[in-house]
Amino acid sequence: MAARLTPAPVGAVRFEGGFLGERMRVNRDAILPILHEQCRATGRLDAWDWRPGQPNPPHVYWDSDVAKWLEAAAYSLSLHPDAALTGRIEALLERMAEAQLPDGYLNSYFIRVAPEQRWTNLRDQHELYCAGHLIEAAVAYAQATGRTAFLDMVRRYADHIATVFGTGPGQRRGYPGHEEIELALLRLFRATGERRYLDLARYFIDERGRAPHYFEREARERGEDPARWGSRGYDIFQAHRPVREQTTPEGHAVRACYLYAAMADLAAETGDDGLRETCRAVWRNLTRRRLYITGGVGSSAHGERFTVDYDLPNETAYAETCASIALMFFAQRMLHLEADGQYADVIEQALYNGLLSGVSLDGTRFFYANPLAVYPKAFGFGMNRFPAERQPWFGCACCPPNLARVLASLGAFAYATSPGTAWVNLYAVGSADLDLGTARLRLTQVTDYPWDGHVAITVQPRQTAAFTLALRLPGWCTDPAISVNGTPVDIASVRRKGYAHLARTWSPGDCVELTLPMPVRRVRAHPSVRHDAGRVALQRGPVLYCLEEDDNGPDLAALSLPRRAAVRVDRRGSPFAGVPVLRARGRRLATAGWDDALYRADEPAPPTPAALTAVPYALWANRRPGEMALWIRES
Incomplete structure (x- = not known):
């Protein structure tokens, strides 16, 4: 069995400048305050104090939005202590503590708006989903600050949930319509060492989709005909069969x-x-x-x-x-x-x-959906559910706070440890303090990744020590190179399952240089992907590029990239400071001779030359609204 990895603590990893470091700074300085203000302005923060007869009653999923903001804020505090932010969190936690019921129940909607509906509609009402996000936020806050009052609150809630659901006498054999609590309970287990939380997570996972179907039972108890939903299929909830019998991703x-x-x-x-x-x-x-x-x-x-x-x-x-x-x-x-x-x-x-x-x-603005091509004139006619511009907020606002908590916790994705091994999964300028059990060390990266493939890593163990440094060799890179203190490493001899395993006795100041060449690649989709047949996507390093109307004019579908056309990297002329764009000589279908015709049977005029500019897909729609296309016709 392969070594099991443990993510680096969020507070042990610092992104210092560079592309990801700037994204995390924006998250801290702009996104987190915006989330708090939106939660305040929309009534989400006041949900815990709401009383019948007041306007703006809480919604069933509001607690999850607030919890994700709390989790993101906790991660931010682990790296950037902020007394004002801590004060806002503590004030909210006091309101939550006052609202929590004696049995441990903690949900603003079902406490303030519809207490008689508690645990009556797991399929639709997001009750356990919200509980999961509260648990994740509490674990993050305790780990970031050492304060455990919030953690104690959610432990009482989880203990209450464990009395309601399970296979014991008088318990409900239910599970959430929207999964999340399973992940949260496993985090709570690791944070507390209490195995009952792992057991509850296992119950929710294994019970899903078993017959007799719980969603049908609870529908009957509500006086509904289960067939009204059953005809639509329970695969939307991944509950169409027990999870161990599932082999394909289905549903939501x-x-x-x-x-x-x-x-x-x-x-x-x-x-x-x-x-x-x-x-x-x-x-x-x-x-x-x-x-x-x-x-x-x-x-x-x-x-x-x-x-x-x-x-x-x-x-x-x-x-x-x-x-x-x-x-x-x-x-x-x-x-x-x-x-x-x-x-x-x-x-x-x-x-x-x-x-x-x-x-x-x-x-300041967000996408809910992320299409790979946009024709704004068709918006509103069923082509796209969301407009071609990012929005300041959404009625169902799950995405902005979810994005914030991931950006704030990127360190846990970038590094991991296993006994005797430090794993580097993502490359970005900054540092990580890691404990391997047998050694403690700091890794410091200097790089301009993802725009440049050179990465210099300084290894600083507290003292000379033997351990392994595992560096990810990205699948997009065909010819990586590594040296240690200037001596080249034979990649083939150290490469295992996508990582270069550098096992040696390390001394403070040892330097590893990783070179990941980044030529522009033309990527093609499988022939069965009918939407992309005859088209290519441009990729450089891990970054996908797209065409925007701002650079290429309207009717992007009329553009093509000749098979042998050179694609060059241009950093100086980029509309985004320091970010490379791609340029090529392409072709545009000619409009000459069409006049007022919609269809023609004769040979059209040959395509005309067109200068193509592609920008990183992640950065599209940061200028004027317009068309966008990631897949480009190849001619």
Whole structure:
């Protein structure tokens, strides 16, 4: 069995400048304050004090939005202490503590608005989902600050939930319609050492989809006809069959990937090989049949869901920001379980493309869905559910705070440890303090990644020590090179499952240089992806590029890139400071001779030359609104 990895503590990793460091600064200085203000202005913070008869009653999922802000704020505090932010958190926690019921129950909607509906509609009401996010926030806050009052609150809540759900006499055999609590309970288990939380997570995972179907039972108890929903299929909840019998990702993409992440986490904690094999099967289908090149998942806005193999439309792509985040969690847990670079590759793919596209450069506006092509004139006619511009907020605002908590916790994705080994999963300027059990050390990276593939890593153990440094060799890179203190390393002799394992006795100040050449690559989709046939995507390093109307004019579908055209990297002329853009000599379908005709049977005029400019997909829509296309016709 492969070594199990443990993520680095968020507070042990610092991103100091560079592209990711700037994204994290914007998260701290702009996004977190915006989230707090939006939660205040929309009534989410006041939900705990709401009384019947007052305006703006709480909604069933509001607690999750607040909890994600709390979690993101906790991660920020672990690196950047802030008395004012801590004060805002503590004031909110006091209100939550006053609202918590004597039995431990903690949900603003079902305490203030509909107490008679507690635990009556797990399918639709997000009750356990909100509980999960509160638990994750409390664990993060305790680890960041050492304050445990919030953690004590959610432990009482989790203990209450354990009395309600299970296989014992008088217990409900239920599970959440929207998964999340499974991940949270496993975090609570690791934070407290209390195995009952692991057991509850295992119960929720294993009970899902079993017959008789719980969602049908609770529907009857509410006086509803279960057939009204059953005809739509329970695959939207990943409850169409027991999870161990599932081999493909189905249903709502966020719910699905949260579930799969928890399954992988549970397999790692318990050594459950059957669950591991299920996760592998789902992963294989997801990444080989149902994954957007941007790291997006969930191709249909109807149900925000997976559809069928190779169904990856571009203009109507949903690819919710939260779904890329959920995929990152799944990939991270699989990485911890299997120590295989393929999972870190997907983390990087989603991070630099499907996740960072979800927020503007200044951190003030957000995308909910992330299509791979946009024709703004068609908005409002069913082509796209969301406009082609980022929005300041959403009525259902799950994505902005979810994005904030991931950006604030990137250190836990970037580094990991196992006994005697330090794992570097992502490259970014900064440092990490790691404890390998046998040695303590600091790793310091100097790099301009993802725009440049040279990475210099200084290794600083507290004293000379023998251990392994495992460096990820990205799947997109075909010719990596490594040297230690100037001496080249034979990559083939140290390469295992996507990592270079450098085992030696390390001294303070040892320097590792990693070179990852970044030529522009033309990536093609499988022939069964009908939407991308005859098209290419441009990729450099981990970054996907797209065409925008701002650079290339309207009617992007009329543009093509000749098969042998050179694509050059231009950093000086970039509209985004320091960010390379791609330029090439392409072609545009000619409009000459068409006059007022819509169709013609004669030979059209030959294409005309066109200068093509491609910008990073994650940065599109930061200028004027207009068309966008990631996949380009190849001529």
